[in-house]
Amino acid sequence: MAKKVTNEISSYERQRQENIAQRDKLLKQLALDASSAGLGPGQKPKPAKPTATQKKKAPVKKVKEEVVPRRTSSRIAGIEADSEVAKRKAEDEYVAVQEAARVKRQRISGPLDLSEVQVAGKGWDKNANFLLGIVNGGARNTKERTFGEQEVKETTDKELRALREKMSSLDLYEGFEPNRIKITPERIYSLGFHPTSEKPLVFAGDKMGNLGLFDASQRSATSVKHEEVKAKDQDEEEAELDDPNPSITSFHLHGRTISSFQFSPHNPSHVYTSSYDSSLRLLDLTKSSSTDIYAPTDTSLDEPISGVEMDPQNPHLLYFSRLDGHVGRVDTRAPDTVEIFQLSEKKIGGFSLNPSCPHFIATASLDRTMRIWDLRKISGRKGAQLPALCGEHESRLSVSHAAFNSAGQVATASYDDTIKIHTFEGMSGWSAGRDLTEKEMEPSSIIRHNNQTGRWVTILRAQWQLNPPDNVQRFCIGNMNRFVDIYTSKGEQLAQLGGNGITAVPAVAQFHPTNDWVASGTASGKLCLWL
Numbered sequence: 421m422a423k424k425v426t427n428e429i430s431s432y433e434r435q436r437q438e439n440i441a442q443r444d445k446l447l448k449q450l451a452l453d454a455s456s457a458g459l460g461p462g463q464k465p466k467p468a469k470p471t472a473t474q475k476k477k478a479p480v481k482k483v484k485e486e487v488v489p490r491r492t493s494s495r496i497a498g499i500e501a502d503s504e505v506a507k508r509k510a511e512d513e514y515v516a517v518q519e520a521a522r523v524k525r526q527r528i529s530g531p532l533d534l535s536e537v538q539v540a541g542k543g544w545d546k547n548a549n550f551l552l553g554i555v556n557g558g559a560r561n562t563k564e565r566t567f568g569e570q571e572v573k574e575t576t577d578k579e580l581r582a583l584r585e586k587m588s589s590l591d592l593y594e595g596f597e598p599n600r601i602k603i604t605p606e607r608i609y610s611l612g613f614h615p616t617s618e619k620p621l622v623f624a625g626d627k628m629g630n631l632g633l634f635d636a637s638q639r640s641a642t643s644v645k646h647e648e649v650k651a652k653d654q655d656e657e658e659a660e661l662d663d664p665n666p667s668i669t670s671f672h673l674h675g676r677t678i679s680s681f682q683f684s685p686h687n688p689s690h691v692y693t694s695s696y697d698s699s700l701r702l703l704d705l706t707k708s709s710s711t712d713i714y715a716p717t718d719t720s721l722d723e724p725i726s727g728v729e730m731d732p733q734n735p736h737l738l739y740f741s742r743l744d745g746h747v748g749r750v751d752t753r754a755p756d757t758v759e760i761f762q763l764s765e766k767k768i769g770g771f772s773l774n775p776s777c778p779h780f781i782a783t784a785s786l787d788r789t790m791r792i793w794d795l796r797k798i799s800g801r802k803g804a805q806l807p808a809l810c811g812e813h814e815s816r817l818s819v820s821h822a823a824f825n826s827a828g829q830v831a832t833a834s835y836d837d838t839i840k841i842h843t844f845e846g847m848s849g850w851s852a853g854r855d856l857t858e859k860e861m862e863p864s865s866i867i868r869h870n871n872q873t874g875r876w877v878t879i880l881r882a883q884w885q886l887n888p889p890d891n892v893q894r895f896c897i898g899n900m901n902r903f904v905d906i907y908t909s910k911g912e913q914l915a916q917l918g919g920n921g922i923t924a925v926p927a928v929a930q931f932h933p934t935n936d937w938v939a940s941g942t943a944s945g946k947l948c949l950w951l
Contacts, residue, residue: 527697527719528629528675532710539630540605541669546708550635550667551621564901567916583892584914587906590938592919593620593949595639596666599921601947603632603668608941609878610680613932615688620932622939622947625678629695631703632670636949640666673701673710680727686735694728694740700750713738714750714758727770731778739781741771747783761806763793770821770881774828777847781807782830784822788815790832790842792861797853811856813842813863820871821881825893829864829909831882833897839867839882841909865911870900877943878927882907885931896938898927904940904948917950 535544572588575581592598604626614621620636640663674695684690691703692713699715716723724743731737739749745764751757766786774780779795789812797808817835824830830842840863844856871880877900884895893909902922906914917938926940926948938950 524675525697526675527695527699527715528673529699529712529715529719531712532671532673534671534708534710537672537710539670539672540632541667544669544671544708549669549708551633551705565903565916565918566901567905567913571913580912583890583908587894587915587936590915590917590936590950592917592921593636593951595636597921598919598946598948599923600640601634601666601668601949602945603634603941603947604630604670604945605632606630606945607876607878607943608928608945608947609677611928611930611939611941611947612681612683613930613937613939615683615933617932617935620937620939620949620951622949623681623691624928624941624945624947625681625693626945627677629672629674629676629678629697630670631673631678631681631693632668632945634666634668634947636951638667640664671710673703674699676724679725682729684730684735685732686730692728692730692738694725696724696743698723698725700725700728700738700740702752712755713752714740714748714755726768729771729773731773732775733778739771739773741768741783743767743769745785747771747781759805761798762804763791763806764789769819769879770823772822772824772830774824774847775826775886776828780810780824780847782822782824784819784832784834786818788818788834789813790815790819790822790830790840792830792844792856794850794853808853810850810854811858811861813840813861815840820879823882823884823895825884825895825909826886827893827909829893831884831895831909833869833871833880833882835871837869837871839869839871839897839907839911841865841867841911843909865909867907867911867913869897869905872900873925873927877925878941880927881929883930886933889934889936894931896929896931896940898925898929898940900925902926904929904938904950906938919948919950922948 534546538544569588572581572584575584603622603624606626606628608624608626610625612623614623622634622636624632626632673693674697676696679694679696681691681693684692689705691705693701693703695701698721700713701710702713703710725740726743727741729739731739736752737749738752739747741747745762745766745768746760747763747768748758748760750759763783764785764787768783768785771781771783781793781795783791783793785791791812792810794808794810798805799808800806815832815834815836815838819832819834822830822832828844828847830844832840832842834840842861843864844860873879880898882895882897884893888894894906894914896904896906899905899916902925903916903918904926905916908914924942924944924946926942929938929940931938940948942948
């Protein structure tokens with residue numbers, strides 16, 4: 421017989437339900453008390469409707485990523501990891517990467533037409549460009565200034581004071597701000613003026629083998645409009661409209677850094693360029709072409725060239741220095757007849773010929789020495805011949821560059837934070853291979869100067885003005901405080917050129933050969949110009 425199911429609950433369950441009911445009653449009472457006191461949660465405010473004046477956010481444009489070839493999986497392709505097929509695949513990929521790197525750094529050979537190698541600027545027409553008239557007719561600086569008006573006023577020597585006032589009066593080029601004159605795509609390593617005195621025409625070589633050209637006779641629309649506005653006494657705000665960038669032209673002439681270039685003293689339309697791609701080239705501005713002058717016969721050889729100069733008395737003799745410590749000379753009429761001399765066991769960063777006596781050559785090396793050589797006396801067995809060493813001077817640290825002036829003085833910049841000036845008198849009367857005493861090699865002046873450029877700034881070099889108009893020998897050099905310093909051959913500072921808009925160190929400084937114009941280039945390819 422089935423048992424009856426009872427609906428009665430236990431006393432424990434009854435007590436539990438009574439406790440729950442009592443608790444719910446208490447909570448409801450507390451909620452009512454809080455609501456009446458204004459302490460309860462209020463209603464959430466409705467979001468405000470957008471008004472007509474509020475602009476909708478522009479949709480973010482998705483930038484399409486460049487599609488690059490992906491690496492293929494050997495496992496998915498069914499290739500065993502240790503199989504011969506996998507090894508060949510890995511070897512082929514390695515060879516392809518090495519070949520791509522080699523092609524990127526390969527020397528540029530053969531004749532070049534400038535219209536075909538132009539990388540920036542308007543289309544190049546060899547029959548209509550801004551060079552024809554020359555070649556056919558021949559940011560606020562926050563760094564501290566160390567030389568300025570006060571030093572000029574305190575100068576007691578009348579001639580020195582007049583010269584300081586003259587050089588300090590050079591103004592930063594007003595045609596365009598320096599940060600707008602990007603003369604080369606990459607970091608500037610070499611820079612110079614065209615010899616013409618008709619207008620400032622600046623050339624610059626960069627890290628990737630590009631040669632940039634800038635005509636400083638052009639002016640920005642803003643500067644022209646400002647003058648027109650001031651003349652008409654109108655609102656200057658109108659002058660800020662439509663101001664195009666300066667007209668700059670650049671050509672890709674070398675596969676690697678253009679370390680140096682020089683205009684021929686015999687033909688101003690010829691520019692000789694040297695490069696870390698181991699080659700020398702001739703840029704003919706009249707023909708708008710660039711041709712090979714010298715390169716190793718073995719294209720696999722890596723012999724970076726650090727400098728180039730032309731003999732001022734021989735229009736066919738070209739000298740060059742290499743980073744491996746060698747100096748060479750080549751006759752442009754017979755490029756195969758090159759002479760190479762090993763003048764240092766370490767890097768030669770720069771060299772210079774004496775403009776008055778070009779058989780004397782000064783070299784600056786990583787071995788901390790500046791040496792004077794006489795090319796009139798060459799001795800040694802074949803293949804190991806050397807010019808006569810007249811003398812050497814050793815610095816505490818490496819010497820970056822050595823530069824001769826026409827008075828027979830050599831200026832060097834070294835990493836011991838000094839600029840040294842060596843004076844050699846009567847060099848035209850020296851006998852071949854003359855030995856200089858240690859005293860004769862001592863510098864006549866030493867200038868304290870910060871030469872610690874670091875990795876990202878081009879090495880500072882002292883560069884003389886070739887033919888100063890007042891016959892006072894002077895040189896310029898970049899300043900790490902974003903200035904360009906000018907000194908005399910006695911070590912007296914003449915000026916410290918700067919200005920608003922210079923946002924980087926103008927490391928590569930150069931004088932115009934005859935005019936008191938100074939140009940300097942930065943690591944970002946920008947040009948600073950004082951006229």
